[in-house]
Amino acid sequence: MILQLIVYLVAMILIAPLSKKFGLGAVLGYLIAGVILGPSALGLIVDSQKDAGHLAEFGVIMMLLMIGLELRPRLLWQMRGPIFGLGGAQVVSTAVLFSAIAKLAGLPWQSALAVGMVLSVSSTAIVLQTLDERGFANSEAGKRAFAVLLFQDMAVIPMLALFPLLATSLSPVAEGALQAVRPGWQQALLVTGAIAGLVISGRFLVRPAFRLLARMKLRETFTAMALLLVVGTTALMELVGLSPALGAFLAGVVLADSEYRHQIEADLEPFKGLLLGLFFISIGAGIDLALPVEKPLAVFGGVLCLVLMKALILMGLGRVMKMRSAECFLLGVSLAQGGEFAFVLLAYTTAGRLLTPEVAQLLTASVAISMALAPPLIAAAIKWGLPLYARKGEERAPDTIDEKASKALVLGIGRFGQVIVRLLRSNGFATTALDYDPDQIEVMERFGIKGYFGDATRLELLRAAGIEKMRIVVVCIDDQDSALKIVKEVRAEYPRLKIFSRAFDRVHAYKLLHAGADHVSIETGWSATMLGTDILKSLGFSAWRAHRQGLIFGRYNERSVAELAPLFNQGDRGAFLQEARQKIDTLESILRAEAAKGGVEADDRAWASPPAEG
Amino acid sequence: MTSGAAPVAVKRVLVLFAHPAPHKSRVNVRLAAAVMALPGVTFRDLYETYPDFLIDVEAEQKLLLEHDVIVFQHPFYWYSTPAILKEWFDLVLEYGFAYGEGGTKLAGKIWLSALTAGGGESSYAAGGHNAYSVRQLLAPVEQTANLCGMRFVEPFVIYASLEIERRQKMESCVSAYRARVEALRDGRDAESRA
Numbered sequence: 002m003i004l005q006l007i008v009y010l011v012a013m014i015l016i017a018p019l020s021k022k023f024g025l026g027a028v029l030g031y032l033i034a035g036v037i038l039g040p041s042a043l044g045l046i047v048d049s050q051k052d053a054g055h056l057a058e059f060g061v062i063m064m065l066l067m068i069g070l071e072l073r074p075r076l077l078w079q080m081r082g083p084i085f086g087l088g089g090a091q092v093v094s095t096a097v098l099f100s101a102i103a104k105l106a107g108l109p110w111q112s113a114l115a116v117g118m119v120l121s122v123s124s125t126a127i128v129l130q131t132l133d134e135r136g137f138a139n140s141e142a143g144k145r146a147f148a149v150l151l152f153q154d155m156a157v158i159p160m161l162a163l164f165p166l167l168a169t170s171l172s173p174v175a176e177g178a179l180q181a182v183r184p185g186w187q188q189a190l191l192v193t194g195a196i197a198g199l200v201i202s203g204r205f206l207v208r209p210a211f212r213l214l215a216r217m218k219l220r221e222t223f224t225a226m227a228l229l230l231v232v233g234t235t236a237l238m239e240l241v242g243l244s245p246a247l248g249a250f251l252a253g254v255v256l257a258d259s260e261y262r263h264q265i266e267a268d269l270e271p272f273k274g275l276l277l278g279l280f281f282i283s284i285g286a287g288i289d290l291a292l293p294v295e296k297p298l299a300v301f302g303g304v305l306c307l308v309l310m311k312a313l314i315l316m317g318l319g320r321v322m323k324m325r326s327a328e329c330f331l332l333g334v335s336l337a338q339g340g341e342f343a344f345v346l347l348a349y350t351t352a353g354r355l356l357t358p359e360v361a362q363l364l365t366a367s368v369a370i371s372m373a374l375a376p377p378l379i380a381a382a383i384k385w386g387l388p389l390y391a392r393k394g395e396e397r398a399p400d401t402i403d404e405k406a407s408k409a410l411v412l413g414i415g416r417f418g419q420v421i422v423r424l425l426r427s428n429g430f431a432t433t434a435l436d437y438d439p440d441q442i443e444v445m446e447r448f449g450i451k452g453y454f455g456d457a458t459r460l461e462l463l464r465a466a467g468i469e470k471m472r473i474v475v476v477c478i479d480d481q482d483s484a485l486k487i488v489k490e491v492r493a494e495y496p497r498l499k500i501f502s503r504a505f506d507r508v509h510a511y512k513l514l515h516a517g518a519d520h521v522s523i524e525t526g527w528s529a530t531m532l533g534t535d536i537l538k539s540l541g542f543s544a545w546r547a548h549r550q551g552l553i554f555g556r557y558n559e560r561s562v563a564e565l566a567p568l569f570n571q572g573d574r575g576a577f578l579q580e581a582r583q584k585i586d587t588l589e590s591i592l593r594a595e596a597a598k599g600g601v602e603a604d605d606r607a608w609a610s611p612p613a614e615g
Numbered sequence: 616m617t618s619g620a621a622p623v624a625v626k627r628v629l630v631l632f633a634h635p636a637p638h639k640s641r642v643n644v645r646l647a648a649a650v651m652a653l654p655g656v657t658f659r660d661l662y663e664t665y666p667d668f669l670i671d672v673e674a675e676q677k678l679l680l681e682h683d684v685i686v687f688q689h690p691f692y693w694y695s696t697p698a699i700l701k702e703w704f705d706l707v708l709e710y711g712f713a714y715g716e717g718g719t720k721l722a723g724k725i726w727l728s729a730l731t732a733g734g735g736e737s738s739y740a741a742g743g744h745n746a747y748s749v750r751q752l753l754a755p756v757e758q759t760a761n762l763c764g765m766r767f768v769e770p771f772v773i774y775a776s777l778e779i780e781r782r783q784k785m786e787s788c789v790s791a792y793r794a795r796v797e798a799l800r801d802g803r804d805a806e807s808r809a
Binding site: 543544545546548549612 | 666
């Protein structure tokens with residue numbers, strides 16, 4: 002058992018960086034690792050189902066919980082056309098087509114339907130990442146692809162629920178113990194009760210519990226609570242004979258608009274990653290390497306059929322939706338592969354004896370190969386395919402940049418951060434805000450500013466909050482050392498992001514600039530200058546003069562911070578102190594000169610009328 | 616309109632004062648002080664009110680509606696107005712308010728430019744140091760008034776303002792300005808009734 006665990010863990014550690022390097026994506030990497038370690042090659046993994054079965058399933062369950070968490074009703078509503086129109090049409094027509102082919106190949110209708118559904122989904126991870134890398138994520142085709150993938154993610158839920166029914170109708174064997182003995186109406190009541198219980202407790206039990214834990218700042222307990230949510234939901238769903246994945250998805254949806262969403266995601270992310278890795282390795286181990294050798298026609302014919310049919314269907318649907326032909330082409334090629342959900346669905350079919358192991362094997366291999374081909378295919382379509390359309394006089398449709406999408410991640414919405422959030426918001430820029438104080442979040446929410454709970458010093462939380470899609474990170478937290486840590490880590494991880502940071506004082510500002518902040522503002526600098534300006538006014542300066550003096554002072558102050566920072570950070574304290582002293586002297590002399598101008602009108606340079614003759 | 620002898624209704628006067636450095640001003644602040652407290656005169660210091668240049672357009676338009684004579688009092692910087700007054704023109708004299716379709720709100724009001732210039736009167740002439748007369752140099756301002764349907768009356772100009780040394784001379788300038796503003800207020804200004 003321990004030995005097997007070592008094999009799995011070593012495989013993950015070796016594979017993830019390798020597949021990232023070759024641009025394959027983690028899913029394919031794990032599949033390949035599984036194949037290599039599995040019985041048909043090295044034989045290090047003997048019985049993947051026994052080793053990893055239940056644990057790996059939790060990976061899938063967590064993935065669905067996260068899909069639920071990511072579903073925002075507003076986004077769904079905004080994109081309802083492409084999601085439900087195009088996405089719905091794609092899933093239904095693809096499923097029907099492949100079901101028909103499977104039926105013609107001699108499968109019973111239940112199995113044929115399962116094959117159709119398995120092949121209807123594409124790979125969210127591969128498609129979005131590839132389009133993003135090539136700069137087509139915001140293109141017309143990219144947006145449509147995203148909508149279709151979103152619909153597929155949601156469509157998996159009813160499919161998972163449907164599979165057990167298909168299986169029982171195919172081979173009526175009593176399966177879930179509870180399910181079999183109860184009459185139909187009782188079962189229906191139980192299911193409704195369980196779902197209602199899930200939704201109600203999600204709102205009125207889970208959220209307050211998260212709030213309590215957040216307030217007490219017990220990090221591990223928060224993680225434990227998130228895990229309990231997953232396991233508890235699974236147990237409840239199994240008890241009433243429903244798919245745990247469906248339950249987890251529902252739990253996710255219930256919590257999607259809660260302020261704890263990002264923190265839950267961040268806490269579960271490593272577990273999900275590990276367990277999904279386990280899941281895909283065990284799928285890979287199940288692939289029989291002999292298959293493509295024995296039946297090359299079936300496997301490669303299957304891949305060809307899969308890619309071609311899916312591409313053609315989407316191109317056709319794109320035409321119907323009146324997209325330009327270049328965009329249709331890219332959309333079709335982008336989504337022409339099987340997806341990771343195919344493996345999930347397949348795992349459920351064999352357990353339910355819906356498909357024979359041979360058919361499942363064939364499908365697994367075809368889907369895996371089509372996924373491996375997807376990145377180079379998309380790249381080729383962009384490189385060689387699109388220029389053909391361009392020559393025909395079709396230009397790329399302008400990207401639609403979603404102004405509403407948040408571009409700035411604000412860490413800390415206390416006294417400082419809330420000013421920034423409000424200023425950006427009143428100018429039409431949405432922000433994503435994080436804070437570690439649940440009470441603060443509540444107060445802001447009362448005024449319509451949505452913040453999320455979370456510990457901003459954790460990079461995985463920033464990832465959950467979508468830092469990869471941001472242009473700007475604003476560090477507004479109180480704690481000086483945490484701010485430094487965040488700036489350092491974010492700079493190392495995301496070199497192209499612009500980092501703005503609040504600084505406690507000059508020394509903190511120097512350190513922040515050294516850590517990689519692009520712009521810092523000393524929290525008291527300008528507010529003290531403003532108050533000073535008011536004082537100058539009450540001492541008899543005209544408002545405009547006081548205002549200018551304040552601005553000159555403040556700007557000089559800011560510049561001297563930027564100029565002195567390198568000296569300070571070189572560590573030569575002597576040189577630094579001397580320079581700082583000199584700066585203060587310079588400032589004094591500049592201001593003295595400014596003030597002195599008021600007294601001598603004859604040789605004043607500012608605001609004089611054009612001189613008289615001579 | 617009215618004949619010279621008939622009594623004329625008192626007009627309300629708005630003085631818009633624009634000087635970025637009143638602490639350096641010698642003549643302009645004294646002129647301001649002379650009209651500030653006159654009955655029927657509203658005095659508004661633009662640099663003092665808007666040190667950040669964020670002009671409250673609605674407040675300014677409301678003031679314009681409440682007055683019949685608008686005096687723009689400022690130093691004649693680079694043959695033009697100080698920066699804030701240009702900003703004020705650009706923002707306050709809106710389409711649909713001051714000009715363009717429905718922009719008749721200022722029609723019939725009187726526009727007086729009251730300037731202090733560094734050069735002597737003789738320099739503001741063809742062949743002189745400043746080559747043009749003040750009235751010529753003020754063409755953009757005059758046309759602004761025209762476009763708004765306002766009556767641009769002969770500008771009040773203090774020449775060689777840097778050289779006014781004698782107290783007596785200063786006082787005669789100040790009283791001339793006060794008299795001009797009072798005349799406009801009382802409808803006695805010859806030019807404004809023309």
